[in-house]
Amino acid sequence: MVAKSMSVFMALILAKTCAAGIVFQDGFESGNLNLWQISGSSNSVKTAHQNQLGGGPLPAANGNYIVLFSAGSTPTDGELNVVFSTIVGQTYDLSFDFGTFRGQPQSIRATVLDATNNNIILDRSITDPTGAFNLSDLFDHYSYQFMASSPLTRLKFNDVSVSGYDSDGALDNVLVSYSSTVPEPSSAAIAAALLVSSAWRCRKRRTRI
Numbered sequence: 590m591v592a593k594s595m596s597v598f599m600a601l602i603l604a605k606t607c608a609a610g611i612v613f614q615d616g617f618e619s620g621n622l623n624l625w626q627i628s629g630s631s632n633s634v635k636t637a638h639q640n641q642l643g644g645g646p647l648p649a650a651n652g653n654y655i656v657l658f659s660a661g662s663t664p665t666d667g668e669l670n671v672v673f674s675t676i677v678g679q680t681y682d683l684s685f686d687f688g689t690f691r692g693q694p695q696s697i698r699a700t701v702l703d704a705t706n707n708n709i710i711l712d713r714s715i716t717d718p719t720g721a722f723n724l725s726d727l728f729d730h731y732s733y734q735f736m737a738s739s740p741l742t743r744l745k746f747n748d749v750s751v752s753g754y755d756s757d758g759a760l761d762n763v764l765v766s767y768s769s770t771v772p773e774p775s776s777a778a779i780a781a782a783l784l785v786s787s788a789w790r791c792r793k794r795r796t797r798i
């Protein structure tokens with residue numbers, strides 16, 4: 590009973606610790622993409638300051654810089670990649686803000702991959718159909734969960750818009766953190782431990798009979 594209570598207590602501590610843990614974060618306030626590997630046509634993905642965009646300030650939480658895909662009249666082939674350390678079996682939250690700057694619908698694909706074998710863990714494509722000229726109305730918030738299968742995990746954003754003419758895909762507030770829910774592996778481990786314990790007690794009871 591004491592061991593069971595201790596297991597639950599340890600799991601709660603782990604969950605609480607993990608809830609606050611940030612694995613990777615970029616709000617692009619450095620004004621550059623030095624944390625990322627960039628591919629695509631020249632300037633098809635780049636940071637932009639609110640003063641370069643016009644149309645009013647960004648929401649305060651987003652700071653001053655965002656990332657634009659198919660910036661200006663560049664092609665819709667921009668791609669960002671970043672690799673970060675993860676714990677195998679741990680659940681993580683991925684969140685970011687995305688929106689269409691100006692008129693035409695813009696789309697982005699967010700992919701999470703096992704960096705050791707490139708297996709896809711999470712794959713989501715988003716289209717923002719309502720372009721905004723007012724930067725304060727630009728973004729919608731998106732969040733997903735994934736479970737790491739490797740000590741290294743890759744996060745990829747790539748532009749999948751049909752056309753980037755006179756419109757750009759805007760990205761901000763990329764965050765990967767330990768899941769805010771109780772991690773699945775811990776729950777599974779507790780369940781497995783209880784199962785073994787229960788089986789052992791049953792076996793012991795049968796032996797006595």
Ligand SMILES: [Ca+2]
Binds near residue numbers: 652654655761762
């Ligand atoms: Ca920002």
Ligand SMILES: [Ca+2]
Binds near residue numbers: 661754
């Ligand atoms: Ca564009």
